[in-house]
Amino acid sequence: MDNELPHKITVKKECFLYENVNFVKEERRDFQKIGSQLEVIALIKDKNGRTRYKTKNGLFITAHFDFVE
Numbered sequence: 655m656d657n658e659l660p661h662k663i664t665v666k667k668e669c670f671l672y673e674n675v676n677f678v679k680e681e682r683r684d685f686q687k688i689g690s691q692l693e694v695i696a697l698i699k700d701k702n703g704r705t706r707y708k709t710k711n712g713l714f715i716t717a718h719f720d721f722v723e
Contacts, residue, residue: 659696669721
């Protein structure tokens, strides 16, 4: 992954946005389809060190390269 934060990401594999950086199942929100684009404002790590993007609307999505680019 690049060290520079992208301003927009594209979803490569269907996934959810979460209210919590630690991806609590009960806090799943918007379902994202392949090809969806999101504006991101930050790259944050969860309690286990996994990277998450914080979106402009305040929700979190994985930063894993299998899911987003």
